Amino acid sequence: MHEHLSTRSRPTLTHHSPLWSWSLPEVITPSPLAEVDLPLPLRSLLQRRGIRTVEAAEHLLDPPDLPDPEQEFPDLATAAARLARACRGGESLAICGDYDADGMTSTALLIRALRPLGADAVAAIPSRMDDGYGLNTGMVERLQAQGIRLLVTVDNGVAAVAALEKAIELDVEVIVTDHHTIPAQRPPMAALIHPATTPESSPYRGLAGVGLAYVLAEAVASRLKRPEAVATARDLFCIGTVADMAPLTGANRRWLRDGLRQLHRSRCEGLQALQRLSGLGDRPLRSDDIGFQIAPRINAVGRLGEPSLVVDLLTVEDPEAAMALARRCDDYNRQRRDLCNAIEAEAVALVEADRGTVPPFLLLAQGHWHHGVIGIVAARLVERYHRPAALLAGEGDGRLRASVRAPSGFAVDAALNSCSDLLERFGGHPAAGGFTVAAEQVHPLQERLNSLAEDWLSRQGQGIPIRPDALLSLEQVNWDLWSALQRLEPFGIGHETPLFWSRDCRVTESRTMNGGHLALKLSQGSAERRAVAWRWSDQRSVPSRCDVAFRINLNRWQGEQRLQLDVKALRPHSDSITLCRGTNRYTAARNGEGLTLSNDQGRSIEARVPAEEPLNCRDPLAQNRQVLHLLEEASLALGLRP
Known part of the structure; x- marks a missing residue:
């Protein structure tokens, strides 16, 4: 029984089942x-x-101190000074967040920070079902009518052109904190706190919305010399950063690494209640605890209920009230889980009804599917079939709204842009997106997306990639x-x-x-x-x-x-492997702590493979670079290298 090793620079062993395509890593020695x-x-x-020096490894194990944020964010000093003035004067202001975990934790973070400093801060988060994403003109008008003249957006706002222009018209100042793409023509705003405005090498480049809220809260508390006001800010930063799947590099890694050590002792009663309901106990938390236990309970509310519930939970001071609110979040999470399982079962049945033929792009539609959870199910289908997937739910008036997810390498934003003539609205980034489409355009849309995905599959292969x-x-x-x-x-x-x-x-x-x-x-x-x-x-x-x-x-x-x-x-498992180089085939098998490599003509050479040293082969053929490379690849594939 043999396995075949391809001619790529990284050895690829392919299990002939359509399920997985194994790609082993490069040989590391010395x-x-x-x-x-x-x-x-x-x-x-x-x-x-890519960590190839002792210094880089030490920075990963013990991240270095961070530079002063006010030296990295051009508008941070302006924004902090304006909010400090609002705190001193007891001004009313609104924190305009998003309905995902990043946006809700960001909103709660700033409210918990600014209220003790003197500001009358209220939350203003749109409804996923009724309002859609981000700051809009209706929100600006309602808040202005309530006497609010200062807004702070978190995790949204940078592209809300109409809303920002309406704010100017109504004499409302807007400080925008956001990490989504800045439009080519920057809309009017009092200040912009955005990772893309920092230097290219800045450790703040990967911050999610909650990281930007944390930077802003720290800057305001520092100006007012009230560091105790942000005592729980790091805790909420940890939750939002993991939940939003922000890159764990730079400032994110430093703050999360430090914050996780104390998170289980948080003075935020809402977080304590969520930890108890999740069965996490009184122990230091890991990022997995947030990702699999705490974040789903928060996200479920934004998907199925009103985000104000989470903000109330994360800002309440009474432990009993916090537990009652946490139980409501838990109820939403169970409802979310049941909905996802039911929709996934329907979606899998639709895919596999076609006698086992899985299309290049999974585009599935049912009018009764819930908009709030179809993105989760689309991600499950991507994991199951290694295909880009879009789930469509009815929106009324002959339209459907979709959530799209895709495997690494298939660019969702580029694919949707290629279909822009068929779509009414769309947006996203390489891994995920969404769109609205008229029912009569679904069939031509599926044909075009299938064509795009088929080209991608032909380049990267059919199997689900496994890269240990x-x-x-x-x-x-x-x-x-x-x-x-x-x-x-x-x-x-x-x-x-x-x-x-x-x-x-x-x-x-x-x-x-x-x-x-x-x-x-x-x-x-x-x-x-x-x-x-x-x-x-x-x-x-x-x-x-x-x-x-x-x-x-x-x-x-x-x-x-x-x-x-x-x-x-x-x-x-196979005891031996076959390596291919053009028309030539070589067979390799373990021989104790070494290996034997044979060609089609029956010529064999042997090599010893020390764990951290170059392999030892006395055969003159091993001086040939191609033969040496074959031996190294075989040593890894046969388990002689770590």
Whole structure:
């Protein structure tokens, strides 16, 4: 039994099932990070991610101090001075947020900061169903009629041209904090706090809306010499940053790393209530705790209810009131989960009704689907089928509104722009977007999107890509490795949770769990580890002897903790591999701590493969660069390199 290794510079092993296409990482030897106090697989992982000096590794493990934000954001001093004046004078002002977790936490952050400083700050968040996204002219008119002359937008506003012009007309000042694309013609505003206005190398470039709100709140409190006013601001920053999947680099990484250590002791009663409802206990939190437990409970409200509920929860001071509000968020989250599962089941049935033929672009429409959750289901379909997906729900008047998600490499914004003549409204970025379309245009839209996706699939291949960071034996999955992994946290966008792989594991137990998950027990030599394959499709058979791609997680159950493998992919194990170079084919197999490489003519050479040193081969053929490269690729594919 053989596996085939392609001729790409990065060796690609393809499991011939249509489900996964494995791409193994580049060979790392010798390592320039030998002095870094991490296990070899983690040092190899860092080098593969572009961290190639000891200094860069140390900056990741212990992020450096940040520069003064007022030196990085051109309008920050102006905005902070105006808000400080509003606080001193007890002015009424509105925080105009968005209805996602980033926008709601940003709104709560500024209200919690500005009220103790003297401002009469109120929240003004549009309804997803009734108002749509962001600041609009109706909001400006209503707030002005209430006597408010100062607005601060968070996570929106930079492109709200009509609303900003209406504000000028009504003598309302607007400070915009936003991280979405700045229009070519900047609308009028009193000040703009935006990552793109900082220097290109600035550590503040990756801030989400809540990060910008945090910068602004700190600047105002500093001017008024009241640092205690922003005591909970870092906590809300952590929640919004993880929930918005902001890149965990620069300032985000520094603040999140520091903030997570204290988040479980937050003085925000609403966060404490959410932690208790989530069963997180009194322990330091990880970014996964936010992403899988806290953020969904916040996001569900913006999708199905009124965002003011979350702002009330995150600003309330009474613990009993906080718990009551948190339970309402929890109810919305259960409703969201049920809706998503029902819509996903319908969507999968629609996809697979066509006798197993999956189109290049999944465009599915049902009038009764809920606008607030179709984006979540679209993302699930992308994960399941590795296809771009758009789910459309009825909007009335013969129109449908869609949420679009796509795998890495397929640009949603470019695809929608290519279909602009068929759409009434659209927008987005490379990974996600949305549009409104007339019902009669759905069929031509699907044809065009299928054509675009087919071109993309022909270039990148049909299988779901699996790209492990490093090889681990099951024996290496232990508490020492877990402790080392904690030093690399927090993980997220821009610094992903490591994906490992292990060769030749035997499946000694396999059982289906409620919810369609698969519980496994894997053994390798004398080592045995428990594993779970989440949301495992029935069509994926489990070979008794396999290679496994997995992430390492901590399973807490009834007061006990144990390490668990979260399985991402399996493939049947092969004792040997085939490497192709044009018309030439080579076979490689392990030979103890080395390997044997043979060509079609029966000529073989042997090599020893030390873990962190160049491979050792006395055969003169190994002096040939192409042969040496073949040996290195084979050593990685056969599990002789981490």
